[in-house]
Amino acid sequence: MERALSPRVCVRLALLSVLLMVGMIPANVGAELGVGDTTLNLTCLSSSSCLLDNDAIGVDKMSRQESSASPASPVTVSIEFLMNPEQVQLALLPPTIDELVIDLQIQEEIGGLNSPDIVVDFWLGPSTNQWTLDGGSPSSPRLGAYRLLDAELDLSRGRLLRPGDSVGMRISFEIDQPVTWELYLRGDSRITLPIEWSADVASANVDEPSSAGDPVELSDVEELTYGALLDADQDCFRFQLQDNLRAMTIIVHWTSVPLEIEQPHTPPELIRQGGATPRNPAVKTTYEAGEQISEIRYEEPPEGTYLACWSGSSNRFQAYSWFARLSHKGIGSSSPSEFMGDANWLAGEAYVGDASEVTEVTGSGAFTVVIALLGTAAAFAGFAVPSNFRWSKRLLLPVALFLLIVGGIASPVWAMTDEAPRSGELTLDEVLQARLAVVEEASRTGVKAGAASGFFGLAPGETLNLRLHVTGAHETGDGRWQVHTEELTEIRLDSFVFGWLSDHPMGSEEEIRFILQSGRALTLDLLMLEALLVVDEKPDGDLLHIEWRMAATDPAGSATEPIWASRPDVISQRDWEELQEDLYPELLTISYCDCGTDGMEVTWLSNSKMGASSIPQSSGISIADGFVPRENLWVTGGFTLLLLAGGIEWWRIQGAKKLADQFF
Secondary structure: OOOOOHHHHHHHHHHHHHHHHHHHHHOOOOOEEEOOEEEEEEEEEEOOOEEEEEEOOOOOOEEEEEEEOOOOOOOEEEEEEOOOOOOOOOEOOOOOOOOOEEEEEEOOOOOOOOOOOOOEEEOOOOOOEEEEEOEEOOOOOOOEEEEEEOOOOOOOOOEEEOOOOEEEEEEEEEEEEEEEEEOOOOOOEEEEOOOOOEEHHHHHHHOOOOOOOOEEEOOOOOEEEEEEEEOEEEEEEEEEOOOEEEEEEEEEOOOOOOOOOOOOOOOEEEEEEEOOOOOOOOEEEEEEEOOOEEEEEOOOOEEEEEEEEEEHHHHHHHHEEEEEEEOOOOOOOOHHHOOOOOEOOOOOOOOOOOOOOEEEOOOOOOHHHHHHHOOOHHHHHHOOOOOOHHHHHHHHHHHHHHHHHHHHHHHHHHHHHHOOOOOOOOOHHHHHHHHHHHHHHHHHHOOOOHHOOOOHHHHOOOOEEEEEEEEEEEEEEOOOEEEEEEEOOOHHHHHHHHHHHHOOOOOOHHHHHHHHHHHHHHHHOOOHHHHHHEOOOOOOOOOEEEEEEEEOOOOOOOOEEEEEEEEOOOOOOHHHHHHHHHHOOOEEEEEEEOOOEEEEEEEOOOOOOOOOOHOOOOOOOEOOOOOOHHHHHHHHHHHHHHHHHHHHHHHHHHHHHHHHHOOO
């Protein structure tokens, strides 16, 4: 007979069990939606305490027997999960969720008869959503957990999830017969959202509180100052300027954020106490390493107390830092007059191998056909002339005709036919114009900014049909050839950008954003195009055709400045990612100066990783050449045989004349 435990021992064991259970729960049970924390697990610490948490904690499952449920008196089960504590970061909500998984099981489930539909209410800040998950039927039973993929979120009230916003989920289902339901938790039930950007507003917005009535006092305007604009915030700073200044240049670094929440980058409202505020500053704007830098130059600001205020817009957030550079009279200048305005895109930045060893590609055309036709006429004339050498008409003239007709007429005509524009095919100028249209749409609407990140602005499923004129080629070092084209030589990017602006007027802020975004997009897309112009055999034609259907892919660049988010479907995802990594410039700078003339600069530092092995094998590129190579050699061979036949005939005729002279 076993010995019974004393009441004191039972109490101690119960307390020890409670302590062990408490110790198994992580100390930080807080949840958050931000970059790196994109999954919220449905978690219950008890039957009455459920929440959303990044960690899979709590009990393994909840279950209950609904013995009183019947078709006449169904039981509605509703469980609410709240994220606790509240959101701390400012996050940009994605257009869709990745997945929603609810692992609800009915113990008595047989062939889909008892699985209820689940109504899911999910709210996060301004977004409220409701989905119904189908429980299946006897003819189409559900297998495994309830699952919803790529469901759209309601973003009609904005995309910003703010600190303190409520995040929660309620699941409801109806039981109409006596069954036992089980909801599996601890990671089995969850929702995942692809949060690509978030920021800690409290640490970034260090200038608060600041306003025109209560500005931040700066003892030295040349020291770096940090701030952030949240919604229609106004940040104001007060400082003193000494006399005898030649210029003051305010330099503002705006941190990289998604385009749709970017704050206006207009110059600050500058007010001098007592009047005489300097006006009409020269503004130079530069995109570099994911940041936009504004240089605002005021000429000869008078001595006094100044107030500089930046104002934001609703549903936007961006952190910044700024300082002023003071130029004293007689000491020199840091003026935007140093702005060179060089916006040429130069060919060769994506060349691999020895690009100095260029083989010219002349191809064949109408001149070759004319010469071959003359040779063909001469050959047919040779058949009509009596010959005293039987092999002229049996061998030399037929072979010459074959070479001239095939290599000098048929093949060039075939090539010239292939040079005709194909259906839907565009020139590079037309492709670049379409690219600018996509950039403008993204810059203007903001919500569809991701569309501008595709290769030449093309979305998955769209096709790039492009024709280019071939000027030469060089060997890449791995047996392939990189093609040089006429269109990719010294492209004036500023001509495209400012030409577009002249036909599509914009506001000042939109215009600057468009110039920087389009300059970057055109530069990187042309760089990628040049890298992809690699063929297996030396080109022997004047025209190159490209037909690439786009597929979805992960973009290069940052989450706030993505690029190349679509790829030719003939290139695998892995090869494309390797090419992106090796091709993306180590530094790219796009500058715009509002200095009285339209001017932009484009400079970049090439990636040292780029080599022939970086460029994948691909198809979709064809050269409009004939069906035989080296057509000029075929024509030359034909004329050589004609001359040989003529020479033999002449020699035999001269020999016959000499013999006749000797005879008579």
